[in-house]
Amino acid sequence: MAIKNFFEPFTALKHLGMKPHTIRLPYEKKVPADRVRGFHSNDLEKCIGCGNCAQICTCQAIKMVEVEDVPDGFGRTKFRPQVDYGRCSFCGQCVDVCPTGSLKLTDKIVWVTEDPFDPETGWVFIPDNKKFPYEGKGWTTSPETSLLQLERQEMPERDPEERKHDFGPVIKGFTEEAALIEASRCMGCAICMQGCPTGMYIPHYLNAIEHADYERAVDIFFINNPLPEICGTICTHRCEDACVLGIMGKPIQIRYEKGFAASQVDDYRKVLGYPEPEKKNKKVAIIGGGPGGLTAAFYLRLKGYDVTIFEALDVLGGMMKVGIPRYRLPQSVLDKEINHIIDYGVEVKYNTRVGKDVSFDELKKNYDAIYIGVGYHKGLSMGIPGEDAEGVMQAIYFLRETNLGRPPKIGKKVLVVGGGDVAMDATRTALRLGAEEVLLSYRRRIVDMPASDEEKHEAMAEGVKFLPQTLPIEIVKDEQGKVKAVRYVKTKMVPQPGGKRPKPVPIEDEVYEWDVDTVIYAIGQAPDLSFLPESWLEKLELDSRGKHIVVDENGMTSIEGVFAGGDIVNPRADVISAIADGRKAAEGIHKYLSGKE
């Protein structure tokens, strides 16, 4: 023992030649690992300012502050995260909930500042990608590691082969479990509210749905949308385009969530429990019983005005009733929501076309304010030879007649011209009416079609044949004056300077023919303002292209006391925009009439 202990220290000599590791000399710079968590780097252009990072931060180190010179617009805010490095613990959870991947932790772990309290050089600052640039090393997020709920609950659909023969609904609807899971994906950033024309309180109602509190959800819907279940079925869901989860994964199906919650409540009136309004003894006329007119009527009625809707047809609902096919929007939903509005004491004059059955001057004289919500019910034509043939019709007419229960006669081979939602509706309705082959001609590419992606997919699944980059040039008639064929020309896409979308140009020598017996035009619609007398029409200010009426921020046109909304005012041409306009006009009318006293 003693001898061993005596020699023991000399064994240390073997370490003499070894590389020292406690003090590395000559000085070696520490190379951080690939996924080290250092200071933040944030691509301010890519960041959308959703604030998820501030929400998740355990240390409350992140605050959202408004920043100048960052891109603003649809689906983003001007807020950017500001990090207090006195609090930050570099856990990287902010990165894991970043929906864009703009926020990263870099490998920069050393930083010296002379004055930590200085607002310019201090330890509280807005990370950008200059101060600590991300150079390929650090903590980043990916769909695999993100804490966000990127997977969605797929909406069950009926089999295309089965559904294409009847007008029953395409979607089967959420189960309660799926709806609750889907609602629970929301992080509450409220970026979606910017997408919604009427600014519905989406995170709030999703939260209510997540708690299975459908009555609270309905209460929130009716703040600015009196047709929630209709919107929950056929809305163009711009909110979902804005949803931040859509950047890395799939957006929350806000539309179906709304539809589901609304369908869980049978008696809106009882749930809402709005008090009986004070009578105002003022009369408002509403021309057109579409979504905008109904919305305006609802909110005006809640404020105590006497409201009369003048509807040219014998049904209410406008385009929702006569434009949208029943397989997309069931009649029961329409009835439920429209009856709820009418129930509040709205007077409806059916089969009363303003300009024919009652004059506009009369309305102007008898009513304190007028809302025009007549929509686009006039189809456009292409102006090619042979349009007078039998079997050529407007999609608007075709859908209206079908929806009113008197479908026009169509042949076995149907050609639909156009690429919008109306064109999709026309093709799919034609299929359901027994057409064997339905062709869809569009002059641009499929990706350029203005129709929504899901409509396109559903139509394709049902067997509609898409013919992109084709342009009909002549309709060939047979001896009886019926459609025999359509002559068309192929087009090519010519890129346009200045970032404009490519223009289709016909290729002169590529002319072919389709053998069809019915042609449906769905190339656009126009307003029919012929009900207005010349004298009023002159006073009415239209936009430069003459397609839309110009209104002020209250929804009032250039004629005092006349308000307008819906397709004739805004180019978005969807139900939710019409609802937004109706809501705005209702407020405007209230302001106008209160101010008059």
Added chain:
Amino acid sequence: MNGKNEIIREFEYFIGPQHPGITGNFSIKLKAKGDVILEAEARPGYLHRGFEKLMEQRHWIKNVPMVCRICVPDPDPNEVLYAMGVEELAGLEVPERAQWIRVMVLEMSRIQAHLSYLGGISGALGLYTAPQWMTGDRDYLLDRFEELTGARVYHIYTTPGGVRRDLPEGFEDRLRETLDYIEKRLTDYYRLIFDNPVFQKRTIGVGTMDPDWAIENGVTGPNLRACGIKADVRIDDPYLVYDQIEFEVPTETGCDMFSRAMIRFQEIQQSINIVRQVLDRMPKGPFLNKPGNPLMWRVPAGDVYVRVESSKGEFGYYIVSDGGVKPYRVHVRGPSMTHGIHVIETLLVGQRVADVSPIMFSLDICPPDIDR
């Protein structure tokens, strides 16, 4: 001579909260006659950060960055425990691969904790080479942690549902290299520490506890195994995939400081073996089964007690959920809660003042898990 004895009076010593011989911020008040301790009173509280209370105020996922801070030298048991408890309450399945990775992380953490333990106890006895070596070698392991988790000390790696990231490319090979290096060094450590006569003189037979007394007074982990009792949570109450791994549980019969250090030394070898098995047998597959939306995820009501074998002893979490988005109560049972208060107060009586710091190191007391 008699007259000289009379001037040895009773003293009160205050050791800590800032003292090089104290692990962390902790203080012991001693009453001694000369340098023989008559009474000891442990005084925690200098590190109280109210984690248990803070955890009640944060969403389930948001607590992940916080729990590791409960024990500085060995943070991973906290992360794994919290995740395991939440998973058991929520019925969340953990992918197979994640379980193996967790075992690997726990054992890596055990190795580095034991290395700093050996450095600490040697340092307290004046062997200043050992802390240098241990710190330096531990650094290689921390490098691996940095590669795997992105951080050296507070890894924030385990999250309910699995682990946050998969192994980086080439990580297995580098980890094997590090393990080989540490294994090679073990002989050096043995000769440096356990062969050292000073170390032997100061530790053998000092700070002993009776095995039965140890069990009844809540001594756990390596401290209990140093009393000859083969008790290990990894075997007794198996968690993760420990029941599929072969390893030995070393025991010593000395019941003193030397045995306690020796147990740790032997456990380093066992942990190296475990990590090697994990590297060999870890299956491929997903590493994270995502829990729900971090801000909305609700864990069903219930309560659960989960425990792991940390480098210091039995670490347990008692988690209560009332079905909400935040924990209703999280109680952290750290091994130091018994070792650091009652056990040390008893062990110190009759010892000399110079032995206070080695005894404290030998019990591996971690004040943060008393204060939580």
Added chain:
Amino acid sequence: MSLEKEQKVVDLIKVSFEDAEAEIQRERRVKVKVAPNRVFPLVAYLKGNGFKHFVAISAVDWIRDGEIELVYHLWNYDEKVHVMIKTRVPRDGGSMPTLKPLFNQAETYERDIHEFFGVHFEGNEKLDREFILEDWDGPPPMRKDFDTRLFSAEFYDQEDLESEALRLKIQPYKGHLKK
């Protein structure tokens, strides 16, 4: 997975403590609910039956019921079963007999719970000694009705905090940077 040994523990408890509600939670976990005055005899009984390891005492403030739940964790090294003994005492003036005569270290947990939950433990001499909190005269801080934010807003007056930060604005040392 057989739950034989867990069932044995349940039976063991049921034999002597008819009023105890014992159930198997899962493998190696048994939950028992008893009245506060039965805890001491039950722990003593279990200690005599192999439950030698006293793990911890957890406290949960069920403010809606006006009660504090105490959970005594025991572990049997031989049978490898964990028993949680749950009992509830009123929030106001709740008192329990100390377990110190059975397990010495219970004293530590009792001091902790006394300080943070305000439960009194009859017979624990060190109860009034400061454990973790120093000079604390507020309500027991782990109780649900103790609002940490409100407390810090009141205790550290927010305005004062601001001025304190300004006052602490120390002149940084620049020597090493000049070179």
